[in-house]
Amino acid sequence: MIKTDKTLDAKGLACPMPIVRTKKAMNDLEPGQVIEVQATDRGSLADMKAWAKSSGNHYLGTSEEGNVLIHYLRKADRSEEKEEMKFPHTLTNAELEQQLGHGDLIVLDVREPAEYAFGHIEGAVSIPLGELEQRMSELDSDKEVIVICRTGKRSDFAAKQLEEKGFTRIKNAAQGMSEWTGATEPNNA
C-alpha cells in the first residue's frame, strides 16, 4: 500500500466517469496532496495521463491488482513553480549523479510516498516534507544530506528545516526529480 491523502473508488465505471469523478475529487484536495483512483476501465490508463497533463496535475503512476488499475495523481501546487529558492547551497543533478556512491552521503527524497514509489534514486531515503519535523532523528546528522523533491521547491523548505535543527552539511538538489535523467528504481508497493 502506498500512503495517499484520498482514495477514489471508480471501479465498474465506464468512460467518461472515472475522469469525471477524479476531477471532482481533485477539487477537494489541497495543492500537493495525492489521490489514489481505483478503476476497472482500461481506457482510464491513457486518459488519466493525458488529463493530468492537460489539467496541469501530476500523474505519478499506475499499479495493477488483478483487474483493478490503481492510478496515483498529485494535485498541482502552483507555489512550487513560482516562488524562488531560499536555501543557498544547491547542486545540479549532474553533480549529484557524480557524488552518488562516494563517501558518507544521504539522498533524502521529501516527495509524497506515491511519487517516490514510481521512481526514485537508488538508496534514497523517503521522508515526505510533512513528516520531516517528527522523523528527522532517523537521519545521521554527521553525514552530508542532499535533499531532493520534484522541482526543488519542497527540498528547499526541507533543507532550511534541517539547517535549523543543526544539520551542517546540506545541499538542495534544485533541479529535482522532474529533470533527473540518471537511473531510478521503483519500490515494491
Add this chain to the structure above:
Amino acid sequence: MTVESLTAKEVAKKVINNEPLFIFDVRNEDAFADWKIEGSRFDYLNIPYFDLLDGVEEAAAKLPTDKDILVVCAKEGSSVMVAEMLAEEGIEAAYLEGGMKAWSEHLEPVKVGDLKGGGELYQFVRIGKGCLSYMAISDGEAAVIDATRMADVFLNFAAEKGAVIKHVFDTHLHADHISGGRQIAEAIGAAYYLPPADAEEVVFDYVKLVNGLKVELGEEKTEIHAFYSPGHTIGSTSFIVDGQYLMTGDILFIDSIGRPDLAGLAEDWVGDLRESLYKRYPGLADGLIVLPAHFMIIDELNEDGSVYKTLSALFKENHGLNIEDEQTFRDMVTRHLPPQPNAYQEIRKTNMGIISPAEEEQRKWRLDQTAVLCGKPLNEAIKNWKLKERLT
C-alpha cells in the same frame, strides 16, 4: 435529452459513398493520432472529452454549421455525454454507437463478382482497420479465406445465404491481427487449413495447406487452388478461385508488397518474396483479379467499397513489382521495414493456439492495428526511391 446516433455500418456507407461528415473525436490526442475514421470527404476536430467537462462553448465555435457532425470516442460513453452537452447548446450532433471499438470491428460485406455456375464471391472489408477477408459460395457450400476474429459475422452471413461453410483457410499465420479461422471452423465443424511451414508450433489440429491442394464447392465443383507463394512468411500461400480470382494474402497488395520480417529474418525471406512476386506470379494469367488480405489507404476502395485490381494492372502500376534489379529490391525491402505491429509475437502465439487472451487482455496489446503499419512505410520508401531514380 436524447441525441441521434449512427451505427458503424451507416458510417461505412458514408465512407464508401464519399459523403461528407464532420468527425468530432473526443478521445485523447495520442489515440486520435494513432488512428481515426478515414473518409475522403471527412473533416476532423479532436478535443479530448476531459477538456470539455467544464463546457463545450469554446469547442462549439469550431464546429461547422453546414455539415453533419459525428461525435466519436473509444467506447461510446464520452461521445454520448459530449453530444448531449452540444444539444444543450442547440447544436445537433450524433454519436457513434459502440465508439471506435465498434468501428474497428465492423465488417462490410461487398460482392466482388459471380462464380461460374451461379456462385458468388464476397469480400469482407474491415474498413476501420484495413483487413480484407473472403467468402466464396457455390451451391450451398462456402469457403472462407483469411477471416478476422469477428467469427459471428462470417457464420451469420453464410447462414443468411443458406450456405454451409466447409473449408476455412488462412493464407499464412497472421502476425498483425487475430484470426477467426479456427473459431469458425470449430463452430461449424469445417476443416481449418494452415500452411504447415507456418504452423510448426500450433497446438491444435489443422489440415495441411500445401501447394497444389484443390477443394471443390458444391455440385458445380467451383475450384479453389492453393498456390505456394512464400516471402511474407515461409508458408504464405495464395489461392486461385474459379480460375478468375487470386487471393494474395500479405504477399501482394494493391499499392504495395508484403514485408518479410514478421516471423523470421527479413534477410532470409526477401529472396522468397522476390521469387514469388517476380517469377511465380508472372506465370499466372494476366486477367486474374487480385484480392489481397489488406488495404493501406481509403483511396484503394473501388466505387462499391471493394478492393481489387487485375494482376496485369498491378504489374504496370505497383511500384513494388517494378524494381528490376534484384539487389536493389533486397536493399529496398530490408532497409525500409516499417515498425513491427504492437504485440505481434503475442498475436502469433494467439493464432497458434498457444495463448488464449481474454478480450480485456487483447485490448491491452492494442490489437488489430491498422494495415498501415504493415505496408505503407515500405511502400513510401519504394515510391521515393522510384522518384529519386527518375530524377538522377
